[in-house]
Amino acid sequence: MGHGNRGRLTVNHGGAWRLYANTLPDGSQAVGTVARGEGDIGALVLMPATGLYVQINANTLRPLDQRKVKAALSGA
Secondary structure, eight states: OOOTTTTOEEEEETOOGGGTOSSOOTTOEEEEEEEETTTEEEEEEEETTTTEEEEEETTEEEEOOHHHHHHHHHTO
């Protein structure tokens, strides 16, 4: 049994983040969309105060593996 895409992030830089988040935390910046596996898609948001990327769905903010986000953004 393989787990080839387990934990994989797919980033759509400039994607339609407003489909997943109507508002953003103060000072944050929408980057696009992020998908964790299949069907778990949300807004990819950069929190400038900490430099961390998070996923936002409606009013829920979830942390992301920063190495995976940066790798996906760089196209690796």
